[in-house]
Amino acid sequence: MARWQPETTQRLVIAAVDLFTEQGYDATTVAQIAERAGVTKSTFFRHFSDKRELLVAGQETLSRLLAEGIAEAPADASPLEAVAAGLERASSAMGPTNRELGPRLKAAVAASTELQERDALKSVGLAAAMTAALLARGVPDPTAHLAAELGVLAFKRGYAQWSEDDRDDTQGLAHHALAALQDLRTATASLG
Amino acid sequence: MARWQPETTQRLVIAAVDLFTEQGYDATTVAQIAERAGVTKSTFFRHFSDKRELLVAGQETLSRLLAEGIAEAPADASPLEAVAAGLERASSAMGPTNRELGPRLKAAVAASTELQERDALKSVGLAAAMTAALLARGVPDPTAHLAAELGVLAFKRGYAQWSEDDRDDTQGLAHHALAALQDLRTATASLG
Numbered sequence: 001m002a003r004w005q006p007e008t009t010q011r012l013v014i015a016a017v018d019l020f021t022e023q024g025y026d027a028t029t030v031a032q033i034a035e036r037a038g039v040t041k042s043t044f045f046r047h048f049s050d051k052r053e054l055l056v057a058g059q060e061t062l063s064r065l066l067a068e069g070i071a072e073a074p075a076d077a078s079p080l081e082a083v084a085a086g087l088e089r090a091s092s093a094m095g096p097t098n099r100e101l102g103p104r105l106k107a108a109v110a111a112s113t114e115l116q117e118r119d120a121l122k123s124v125g126l127a128a129a130m131t132a133a134l135l136a137r138g139v140p141d142p143t144a145h146l147a148a149e150l151g152v153l154a155f156k157r158g159y160a161q162w163s164e165d166d167r168d169d170t171q172g173l174a175h176h177a178l179a180a181l182q183d184l185r186t187a188t189a190s191l192g
Numbered sequence: 193m194a195r196w197q198p199e200t201t202q203r204l205v206i207a208a209v210d211l212f213t214e215q216g217y218d219a220t221t222v223a224q225i226a227e228r229a230g231v232t233k234s235t236f237f238r239h240f241s242d243k244r245e246l247l248v249a250g251q252e253t254l255s256r257l258l259a260e261g262i263a264e265a266p267a268d269a270s271p272l273e274a275v276a277a278g279l280e281r282a283s284s285a286m287g288p289t290n291r292e293l294g295p296r297l298k299a300a301v302a303a304s305t306e307l308q309e310r311d312a313l314k315s316v317g318l319a320a321a322m323t324a325a326l327l328a329r330g331v332p333d334p335t336a337h338l339a340a341e342l343g344v345l346a347f348k349r350g351y352a353q354w355s356e357d358d359r360d361d362t363q364g365l366a367h368h369a370l371a372a373l374q375d376l377r378t379a380t381a382s383l384g
Contacts, residue, residue: 026264120312121305122281142349143379144374149341150383157334158260179335188380190268191342 009047011037016054017101020108025051025115027133052118055105058093059122063129065090066151079139079147080185084178086130087155091174094159099173102163127152132161154181197283199235201239203229204241208246209293212300214384217243217307218261247297250285251314258343259280262325271331271339272377276370283366284350291365294355319344346373 017038019028030051034044048054069089073082109115113120130148135141158177207228211220220245226236240246261281265274301307322340329332350369354361 048215055333059299080383116312116316117309120316121309123316124308124312142345142375143382145345145378146379148382149345153334153337153341178342183334184338186382187338188383190335191339191380 006041008021008037008043012039012044012047013054014097014101016051017087017104017108020111021104023107025112029166044067052114055109055115055118056122057096057124061093062090065093067129067133068153070113070130071136073137073143079114079143079180082134082139082148083130083151083154084181086133087151087158087177087181088174091109091158091172094173096169099163100171106160123152123156126155150181150184154184155179157183200229200231200235204239205246206242206289206293208243209296209300212303213296217300217304244306246311247301247307249316250290251317253285254282255318257285257331258318258347259321259325262322263328265329269357271326271335272342272373273333274326274329275322275339275343276373277326277339279343279350279369282347283350283364283369286365288361291361294351298352304378315344315348318347338380342373342376344368346376349375 001066012033014067016028016033028051030044033051033054034041036043066086066089069086070082072089073085077085100122109119127145127148130151131144134144139147155177156172157180161180162173162176167184204225208220208225209222211228220243222236223233225243225246226233228237258278260282261278264281265277269277302309319337319340322343323336326336326339331339346348347369349372350365353372354365354368
């Protein structure tokens with residue numbers, strides 16, 4: 001780990017994902033997570049209602065940033081340009097810890113139906129936040145819904161590319177998310 | 193209810209959704225569902241592993257039909273034409289009971305985070321089945337992924353329109369799902 005000291009929330013997330021990866025999600029208790037993170041159980045419960053909620057740490061923040069970026073895009077921005085602004089804003093909240101966690105999070109989710117369900121609902125939440133922000137800009141339905149779904153796909157694909165790339169991270173998540181959005185936009189021309 | 197006799201699986205689903213709507217998902221037990229459906233608890237457990245699985249009754253069938261429809265579309269069909277063939281095939285499995293259940297299912301899901309999670313993962317599963325079938329046709333990624341997501345959106349939007357329409361159902365789900373797919377296709381032109 002780098003020398004910087006993550007906040008307690010991040011420390012709990014790292015401890016949990018490490019334990020999920022080492023011994024599985026089901027076998028990991030809140031007590032173990034708290035111990036690994038060097039905090040008490042009551043500190044854990046001040047941050048999360050249960051161990052599953054750890055995996056959606058940041059979902060509310062992401063939803064808010066995506067919506068803010070969309071809302072504050074220039075008035076003449078197209079739906080996808082507004083989505084791109086949302087992705088840039090949300091990406092700014094994702095740092096080295098998020099990147100490092102990616103592959104381990106993916107492994108933990110792949111091994112647990114419960115986590116897959118929570119992860120799926122997280123995507124639904126992000127799409128809903130973006131859809132609402134686009135509708136508020138006057139983008140009609142179903143364009144708003146479609147643009148939001150492309151935004152979620154781009155964020156997930158960009159995050160995977162960012163966190164699974166072994167090279168030094170010189171460009172940040174935003175670069176990968178925007179490139180993924182552009183790929184999806186290009187792909188709309190070959191749907192037939 | 194109509195005079196035709198639904199199979200046990202459908203009878204259990206109807207009983208469960210009625211109970212979820214009347215008294216909430218959390219308060220409903222397997223014993224109550226079995227009693228309402230006029231079967232024993234052991235019969236229930238021959239059909240479903242738990243009450244939540246009731247709500248994904250048919251997911252495996254839908255995934256299979258979507259994939260089959262895509263696989264068997266003409267060789268020169270475009271990605272969205274193949275998706276349309278999948279939607280038509282899957283829609284053929286959805287009859288009056290499915291239509292009647294729609295609004296009650298929606299209410300039950302809206303009231304339960306657990307059901308929202310399961311429902312979200314169902315959509316992920318349908319998208320994965322369609323993506324795999326499109327890749328197997330030689331559709332490149334991300335076009336395959338994008339076309340599959342449009343297919344899921346179209347199926348959900350079409351199902352909502354079909355099941356929430358108070359008029360007599362003269363056209364079936366396929367009509368609504370294909371119209372929704374066409375709307376989404378048209379919307380791709382206004383993404384910017």
